[in-house]
Amino acid sequence: MQALRSELAQQHSALGLIGAENPAELARCSRDFFEYSPVLVPLLEGRLAQLVARPTTTAEVMAVAGACARHGVPLTCRGAGTGNYGQCVPLSGGVVLDLSALNRLRQLDPISGVIEVEAGALMGDLERDLAPAGRALRLMPSTVRSATIGGFIAGGSGGIGSLRWGFLRDPGNLLGLEVVTVEPEPRLLRLDAAGSEALNHAYGSNGILTALRLPSCDAIDWVQIVVGFGDWEQALAAAQLLLRSALELNSLCVLEDEAAAAMPWPAGCSDPVGEHRLLLLAAPAALETLPGLMQSLGGQLLWQEPQSTSKGIPLRELGWNHTTLHWRSQQKRETWTYLQLLLPQPEGPCLAALRHRWGEALVWHLEGVRNQGAGRLAALPLVHWQGREQLEQLIADCRELGAFLFNPHVLSVEDGGLGVVDADQVAAKAAYDPAGLLNPGKLRGWLERG
Numbered sequence: 001m002q003a004l005r006s007e008l009a010q011q012h013s014a015l016g017l018i019g020a021e022n023p024a025e026l027a028r029c030s031r032d033f034f035e036y037s038p039v040l041v042p043l044l045e046g047r048l049a050q051l052v053a054r055p056t057t058t059a060e061v062m063a064v065a066g067a068c069a070r071h072g073v074p075l076t077c078r079g080a081g082t083g084n085y086g087q088c089v090p091l092s093g094g095v096v097l098d099l100s101a102l103n104r105l106r107q108l109d110p111i112s113g114v115i116e117v118e119a120g121a122l123m124g125d126l127e128r129d130l131a132p133a134g135r136a137l138r139l140m141p142s143t144v145r146s147a148t149i150g151g152f153i154a155g156g157s158g159g160i161g162s163l164r165w166g167f168l169r170d171p172g173n174l175l176g177l178e179v180v181t182v183e184p185e186p187r188l189l190r191l192d193a194a195g196s197e198a199l200n201h202a203y204g205s206n207g208i209l210t211a212l213r214l215p216s217c218d219a220i221d222w223v224q225i226v227v228g229f230g231d232w233e234q235a236l237a238a239a240q241l242l243l244r245s246a247l248e249l250n251s252l253c254v255l256e257d258e259a260a261a262a263m264p265w266p267a268g269c270s271d272p273v274g275e276h277r278l279l280l281l282a283a284p285a286a287l288e289t290l291p292g293l294m295q296s297l298g299g300q301l302l303w304q305e306p307q308s309t310s311k312g313i314p315l316r317e318l319g320w321n322h323t324t325l326h327w328r329s330q331q332k333r334e335t336w337t338y339l340q341l342l343l344p345q346p347e348g349p350c351l352a353a354l355r356h357r358w359g360e361a362l363v364w365h366l367e368g369v370r371n372q373g374a375g376r377l378a379a380l381p382l383v384h385w386q387g388r389e390q391l392e393q394l395i396a397d398c399r400e401l402g403a404f405l406f407n408p409h410v411l412s413v414e415d416g417g418l419g420v421v422d423a424d425q426v427a428a429k430a431a432y433d434p435a436g437l438l439n440p441g442k443l444r445g446w447l448e449r450g
């Protein structure tokens with residue numbers, strides 16, 4: 001490691017190398033939000049990089065990649081470190097490559113709206129840069145203010161906008177990548193949409209993303225809407241109806257009364273008084289229909305405010321894993337975790353059975369998504385942690401009832417997703433990281449190859 005550090009320090013003084021002289025920064029750059037999973041904590045706590053490098057150019061990225069390949073040192077990419085499953089934790093130590101200073105919006109095509117952006121750009125900054133041209137990102141996590149676009153593509157899955165645009169891995173959401181390989185003489189490749197697929201959601205285990213080509217969409221000043229329901233079944237029915245409606249919605253979130261009570265509501269939106277809440281981001285035209293429709297379904301419109309003028313926390317920071325964040329901040333953190341499910345259709349019987357079997361151990365949080373072209377409900381229930389056995393039983397129950405699990409309590413790309421090895425991801429690793437130095441331990445297919 002010392003030889004690698006000396007080599008990089010001599011040739012690239014701007015890399016801002018951090019090593020053992022700054023243990024606090026090494027520790028900060030070696031972790032993410034894995035503490036949401038009591039299963040992952042013992043596996044990841046204390047895993048540390050020996051060196052952090054912060055390149056500002058692709059040439060510097062290539063220098064670090066080449067040095068790691070020549071010295072046989074593991075290399076783990078890092079965006080903002082907001083992942084939930086320890087995706088950017090360096091299991092085998094080595095170098096953490098912090099890409100946050102590689103952050104320029106290189107291009108916005110005025111006709112197609114296609115953007116080319118460097119991987120370390122913060123999504124919140126991108127949003128601001130696109131707004132004057134009337135454009136916006138299609139998909140963003142609820143961490144949009146703090147996460148990088150490269151980290152979202154490599155480690156995220158969807159979020160705000162998934163109701164319209166599906167998930168990141170759906171064809172059309174990623175148009176191309178610029179990638180640095182990890183070899184003694186690294187290559188800078190430009191991959192088209194098909195070539196990029198294997199690197200999309202691979203936890204940076206098969207290539208260093210330096211820039212991305214993405215479609216943008218028309219910017220809409222979404223109206224934040226909160227609807228209250230006294231009855232859970234009515235709230236669920238309203239969500240189901242909205243998924244099938246022609247109303248233009250960018251997100252739909254349902255919070256059970258207990259979860260709603262724990263959220264920090266935007267300025268002007270009253271705190272709940274025992275009701276379940278439906279949170280919507282709706283296009284202005286939807287306002288002509290929504291209040292009457294919600295009333296006819298037993299709901300009461302409690303608050304509305306355009307996102308652009310609203311004060312305090314935006315509604316989009318109460319959904320997705322921000323629900324988990326706010327909930328845990330109100331509880332004894334180590335006693336609550338969560339799950340991520342795609343519910344079977346119709347959702348009612350599965351939800352009713354889980355509510356019956358698990359009672360107060362689960363607090364319900366639903367999100368509307370588009371899956372293979374159809375409106376579906378995902379669930380991110382808050383789960384009272386009663387030990388690993390109970391969690392395994394809960395997971396088994398969810399599967400038995402037809403829910404599809406995106407398991408947030410596992411380390412590998414495969415186990416957190418479809419459960420099966422993607423041969424293309426493994427082939428891309430063989431081609432772009434032949435010595436297996438990138439984020440070791442995260443691609444199960446690489447570890448199991450014959």
Ligand SMILES: Cc1cc2nc3c(=O)[nH]c(=O)nc-3n(C[C@H](O)[C@H](O)[C@H](O)COP(=O)(O)OP(=O)(O)OC[C@H]3O[C@@H](n4cnc5c(N)ncnc54)[C@H](O)[C@@H]3O)c2cc1C
Pocket residue numbers: 032033076077078079080081082083084087088099119120140141142143146147148149150151152153154155156157158159160202203204205207208209210320321322325439
């Ligand atoms: C409160 C909270 C809410 C969240 N909400 C959502 C949500 O709505 N939707 C969602 O999908 N996720 C969500 N997440 C997870 C996380 O925020 C997203 O995945 C986010 O996009 C990660 O971005 P990041 O820059 O922090 O990436 P990091 O955490 O730094 O990295 C994520 C993964 O990408 C890899 N990586 C990073 N940059 C590169 C690069 N340039 N090249 C190659 N690999 C790279 C890392 O090695 C790691 O494997 C949430 C997390 C929290 C804590």
